[in-house]
Amino acid sequence: MFELCASILAADFAHLSRDVQTAEAAGVDAFHIDIMDGHFVPAISFGTGMVRTMRSLTHKPLDVHLMVDRPLDFVAELAALGAERVSVHAEVPGGPGEALAAIRAAGMQAGLVLNPETPLETATPYLPQIGQLLLMTVQPGRGGQPYLPGSNARIAAAKAMLATAPHPVTIQVDGGITARTLPGAYQAGAGSVVSGSAVFAGPIAFNVRALRYAI
Ligand code: DX5
Numbered sequence: 752m753f754e755l756c757a758s759i760l761a762a763d764f765a766h767l768s769r770d771v772q773t774a775e776a777a778g779v780d781a782f783h784i785d786i787m788d789g790h791f792v793p794a795i796s797f798g799t800g801m802v803r804t805m806r807s808l809t810h811k812p813l814d815v816h817l818m819v820d821r822p823l824d825f826v827a828e829l830a831a832l833g834a835e836r837v838s839v840h841a842e843v844p845g846g847p848g849e850a851l852a853a854i855r856a857a858g859m860q861a862g863l864v865l866n867p868e869t870p871l872e873t874a875t876p877y878l879p880q881i882g883q884l885l886l887m888t889v890q891p892g893r894g895g896q897p898y899l900p901g902s903n904a905r906i907a908a909a910k911a912m913l914a915t916a917p918h919p920v921t922i923q924v925d926g927g928i929t930a931r932t933l934p935g936a937y938q939a940g941a942g943s944v945v946s947g948s949a950v951f952a953g954p955i956a957f958n959v960r961a962l963r964y965a966i
């Protein structure tokens with residue numbers, strides 16, 4: 752399995768409709784929407800209004816990445832807006848368990864996100880609840896950062912860990928994915944990759960083809 756998710760954080764918001772349509776036509780599989788609250792990470796990006804906007808622009812799956820202290824507060828609205836998948840950080844105050852359960856109960860796919868320094872074993876208690884394990888390959892909070900060294904070994908270790916999971920869990924990677932870093936992540940076991948600046952900075956159709964060609 753290989754899925755390319757375009758992170759709209761790097762899109763031109765003045766021409767969002769155009770950028771989304773171009774990326775979709777070029778062959779991205781899903782759109783990744785980074786919600787940041789200014790607490791869990793320093794930056795504020797956009798809220799659930801962006802999910803509403805994106806739902807009006809595309810029928811592709813919407814993959815929401817919640818970088819917020821209180822993910823549970825967002826779940827009902829995201830379900831009502833038509834998000835397919837919602838990922839929650841393991842590092843949130845009080846832990847991600849309640850939010851993951853609510854995401855599933857609302858009929859969406861649940862993902863667990865680990866920051867680069869969070870031990871992989873942190874995910875173990877949540878494996879029965881999730882369909883996706885998102886490994887951050889940069890520090891969360893902004894786009895355009897370089898892929899962290901050691902990420903491929905971490906993906907491979909996660910793949911080994913997930914071999915014993917009760918059901919298939921896709922490894923998603925997020926941060927610093929380019930045509931140069933994508934092959935290593937894919938070969939290590941990433942089934943879903945998020946890319947922001949390597950999709951939206953410059954000629955989008957060319958960029959998407961380059962990312963696909965890279966694997
Ligand atoms: C970072 C976000 C990423 C970001 C990736 O906190 O979670 O989704 O948009 O951007 P690039 O691909 O530019 O590293």
Ligand code: ZN
Pocket residue numbers: 758783784785816925945
């Ligand atoms: Zn993200």
